[in-house]
Amino acid sequence: MTNKNIEIIVLGRVQGVGFRYSTKRIADMMNLNGFVQNLRDGSVLIHVNGEESIVDEFVSKIKDSPTPYGRVDNMKITNINEIHDKGFIIK
Numbered sequence: 001m002t003n004k005n006i007e008i009i010v011l012g013r014v015q016g017v018g019f020r021y022s023t024k025r026i027a028d029m030m031n032l033n034g035f036v037q038n039l040r041d042g043s044v045l046i047h048v049n050g051e052e053s054i055v056d057e058f059v060s061k062i063k064d065s066p067t068p069y070g071r072v073d074n075m076k077i078t079n080i081n082e083i084h085d086k087g088f089i090i091k
Contacts, residue, residue, distance in 0.1 A: 001051055001052075002051070002052045003049060003050065003051060003052065003083075004049065004050065004051070004052040004055040004056070004079075005047075005048075005049040005079065005080050005081065005082060005083055006047075006048060006049070006055060006059075006077055006078065006079055006080060007045070007046070007047050007077070007078045007079075007080045008045070008046040008047075008048065008059065008062065008075055008076070008077050009039075009043050009044070009045055009046075009075065009076040010043060010044040010045075010046065010062065010072055010074075010075050011042075011043050011072070011073050011074040011075070011076075012065070012070065012071045012072045012073035012074065013069075013070050013071040013073075014042075014043065014044045014065075014070050014071075014072065015038050015042055015044065017067050017069035017070040018067040018069060018070070019036075019044055019065070019066065019067050019070045020036045020037070020038065020044065020090050021067075021090065022066035022067040022070075023036045023044075023046060023062060023066050024036060024088055024089070024090050025066070026058060026061050026062070026066050027048060027058065027088035028087070028088055030050070030054050030057065030058055031050065031054070032048050032049065032050040032054065032055065032058055032088055033048070033049050033050060033083075033084040033085050033086065033087060033088055034046065034047040034048035034049055034084045034088050034089075035047050035084065035088065035089045035090070035091050036088075036089075036090055036091070037090070037091035046062070047080065047082060047084060048084075048088070049082075049083055049084055059075070059077065062075070063075060
C-alpha cells in the first residue's frame with residue numbers, strides 16, 4: 001500500500017457553490033486526510049493524502065465537480081511532503 005500526498009489547485013466556478021463542503025463529504029467517505037480552503041484569487045486549494053488509488057479516485061471525483069452548481073475548468077496537481085493525519089477539514 002503506497003500513500004500519496006498531493007496539493008490540488010482547482011480553477012473554475014468553485015467558490016460560493018458548496019464546493020468545499022462537497023469536497024469534504026467525498027474525502028470523508030473515502031477516509032482521506034487533508035484540508036480544503038478558498039484562495040483569494042477565486043480558486044480552491046486542496047491538500048489530500050491517503051492510499052494512492054483512493055487519492056486518484058478522489059481527484060477524478062473532484063475533476064467532475066463534487067457540486068452540481070460548480071464547474072472545474074482546470075486543476076494543478078503537485079506532489080507534496082506534508083502529511084495530514086487528523087481527518088479532512090474545511091479551512
